[in-house]
Amino acid sequence: MRFDLLIKGGEIVDPATGYSGPGDVAMRRDRVAAVARDIPSESAFRVIDASGLLVTPGLIDLHAHVWHGAGYYGIDADPIAAASGVTSWVDAGSAGAFTLEGLRRYIIEQSQVRIAAFLNIFCIGLVAWDYELTNIELADVALFEMVANRHRDILCGVKVRMGATTVGSNGIEPVRRALQAAERCDMPIMVHIAHPPPGIDEFLPLLRAGDIITHCFTGLPMKLFDDDGRLIDVARRAVDAGVILDIGHGAGSFAFKTAEAALAAGIKPHAISTDMHQMSVAGPMFDLPTCLSKFLALGLGVRDVVAMATEAPARILRYEDRGTLRVGALADIALFRLHEGAFPLYDNTGVMRTGRYLLRNVETIVGGRVLERSPASPRAIWAEHWDRGGTNARMRQFQCELVARGHTPEQMCGCGAAASG
Ligand SMILES: [Zn+2]
Numbered sequence: 001m002r003f004d005l006l007i008k009g010g011e012i013v014d015p016a017t018g019y020s021g022p023g024d025v026a027m028r029r030d031r032v033a034a035v036a037r038d039i040p041s042e043s044a045f046r047v048i049d050a051s052g053l054l055v056t057p058g059l060i061d062l063h064a065h066v067w068h069g070a071g072y073y074g075i076d077a078d079p080i081a082a083a084s085g086v087t088s089w090v091d092a093g094s095a096g097a098f099t100l101e102g103l104r105r106y107i108i109e110q111s112q113v114r115i116a117a118f119l120n121i122f123c124i125g126l127v128a129w130d131y132e133l134t135n136i137e138l139a140d141v142a143l144f145e146m147v148a149n150r151h152r153d154i155l156c157g158v159k160v161r162m163g164a165t166t167v168g169s170n171g172i173e174p175v176r177r178a179l180q181a182a183e184r185c186d187m188p189i190m191v192h193i194a195h196p197p198p199g200i201d202e203f204l205p206l207l208r209a210g211d212i213i214t215h216c217f218t219g220l221p222m223k224l225f226d227d228d229g230r231l232i233d234v235a236r237r238a239v240d241a242g243v244i245l246d247i248g249h250g251a252g253s254f255a256f257k258t259a260e261a262a263l264a265a266g267i268k269p270h271a272i273s274t275d276m277h278q279m280s281v282a283g284p285m286f287d288l289p290t291c292l293s294k295f296l297a298l299g300l301g302v303r304d305v306v307a308m309a310t311e312a313p314a315r316i317l318r319y320e321d322r323g324t325l326r327v328g329a330l331a332d333i334a335l336f337r338l339h340e341g342a343f344p345l346y347d348n349t350g351v352m353r354t355g356r357y358l359l360r361n362v363e364t365i366v367g368g369r370v371l372e373r374s375p376a377s378p379r380a381i382w383a384e385h386w387d388r389g390g391t392n393a394r395m396r397q398f399q400c401e402l403v404a405r406g407h408t409p410e411q412m413c414g415c416g417a418a419a420s421g
Pocket of ligand 1: 064065
């Protein structure tokens, strides 16, 4: 029996199986059917020439916001997935108990790419940029459990955002309630960190093995490292206890200095995720391959960064048939070109590091189907034009500067290719 689709002549990087090197990947229906050094072209109905390209499992983005049209953050998932190699998004708390049905019906069921969600402990989810947990009555554990039990097939945990502007005067009560919900539903929590109060020493000790700290390499005041670059004690104990570190780059939560201190101290993130949303998508975050390129610039290898966006999130989410090209796994596959040159890559504090490599997606396949590339939806009006007390305006100005300098990934892969040629 012939294969439906064959990816031929690429360089396979599959950290989950350890396959690394030249090889072909064949698919039948929605599954990987064969992986071998040489699979004849005649054995498939359709062949994609992958010469010069990396062939990896489809990327799994552990932290994104894809509820397009229903709030401040959400982006349109499919066009961005098709251009970046993401085959599974995890929406991190855009929906709460009152609004999850809508995320399911209008986004998850309509999208070509796979989407799961962390359900916000706040009943309404992320409609505005902040303030969601300032009214603690709207973090209802019993309601969370009732709704979660109807949607367990699309849920992977509980989201809670901890910081002065999200919890107001409620201290650590939101994270307590998130943990109660997590206990009742047997799920992990994902906790966002930003500005105190509360202090992280008040709530990191509550986290359990398998719970996730997102924005783990933030430069903001809740950062996990002291000014000398040492992992602070309370964070060390959390990591030793099995708490998971997730990047969640976003628009304000990734700092090269923190990342360099962490790597120097031997602390690697478990997962690299984007925190893709209306603000971060225009840079300097841009997309998941650009985030992976920043970790290449920090000295990690291609296999490491691919593992952190495939095998690792699959393990964290207990996906047995994703994040790998193992025969029988879902045929979720991404093709990348690894441009070589000198690429200016920025964090959210304006610090730049020059990367030797820039990873750019060429083709994205979900369940054996090549995703069609289509123009990204226009950004939200507020993301382009609204000056929210200065913060948004400064970010917008930085994004415009990146364009003016020619430092967006699209602009750079032209000059990068030329530089390497
Ligand atoms: Zn987020």
